[in-house]
């Protein structure tokens with residue numbers, strides 16, 4: 001992917017440790033970059049690396065003019081200060097949208113973040129492209145993490161949905177969810193949302209990607225979502241499957257953020 005001056009967008013990934021899940025996601029992101037013609041670089045650090053090593057990797061990518069987006073794969077090992085590391089990503093290369101200033105701007109009316117977090121951005125894109133009305137509709141977000149649930153609830157509010165958030169301390173989550181026109185499940189609990197949790201005709205976005213043991217599968221496990229697809233698909237008017245739903249759209253949004261960042265860097269907007 002080049003513009004008329006030969007500039008190519010570039011994405012850098014920083015991965016700490018060798019978690020199998022992280023490796024899978026990172027492989028997906030690198031493969032998608034290649035397919036789209038986006039240059040990618042990866043810095044792989046050992047599980048027991050120091051905070052300074054991560055910050056050094058960040059500095060290298062900050063100084064590299066061929067890199068327009070930087071992603072630090074989460075979660076980081078316990079001994080590293082995630083807040084400090086995310087705070088060190090330069091705003092203009094924060095294609096994950098996790099810098100506190102980007103998140104803060106997302107939370108405030110009258111302000112625009114430079115980048116929207118990829119999974120929530122992808123979920124909104126899916127709703128809009130499927131012709132689902134968001135404004136004035138009741139939405140329930142299950143989960144309130146920094147990377148999915150919280151920015152998802154903020155983004156839905158920006159689109160004028162009436163938003164409720166359900167989390168691990170919520171009593172009767174099914175009762176609240178049954179009110180919703182739009183359900184976003186991001187709890188990381190396999191098959192949490194049953195058919196009986198849904199209002200007939202609800203639209204369901206299943207963000208969960210949970211590995212479950214299955215010896216007949218290639219790596220000894222397969223992925224299932226937070227929604228019991230069999231039951232939910234009989235009640236919902238539209239539903240995303242796992243795999244093949246929100247995950248690939250998240251990766252597409254990462255590429256889109258990187259492209260937008262490159263255009264900005266080359267004054268090409």
Ligand SMILES: NC(=O)C1=CN([C@@H]2O[C@H](COP(=O)(O)OP(=O)(O)OC[C@H]3O[C@@H](n4cnc5c(N)ncnc54)[C@H](OP(=O)(O)O)[C@@H]3O)[C@@H](O)[C@H]2O)C=CC1
Nearest residue numbers: 143144145148167168169186187188207208209246247250
């Ligand atoms: N498809 C994609 O692109 C992506 C998929 N994922 C997947 O999404 C899922 C969530 O990820 P992530 O947000 O990082 O996970 P976290 O573990 O960081 O957060 C989970 C959230 O769900 C809430 N929760 C946990 N159990 C329940 C329950 N029984 N009922 C209601 N709420 C509950 C927690 O509540 P509390 O705050 O009270 O603890 C927390 O807010 C995972 O399966 C992950 O693999 C994540 C990112 C991208």
Ligand SMILES: Nc1nc(=O)c2c([nH]1)NC[C@@H]1CN(c3ccc(C(=O)N[C@@H](CCC(=O)O)C(=O)O)cc3)C=[N+]21
Nearest residue numbers: 024025028072073074075096209243244245247248250
């Ligand atoms: N800084 C950071 N940014 C992230 O965006 C981020 C992260 N850390 N840590 C982990 C989670 C998880 N995540 C996924 C991305 C793609 C798929 C995806 O493409 N899944 C495929 C299947 C993958 C497979 O086959 O294993 C699918 O659902 O069809 C899933 C999950 C991004 N995350």
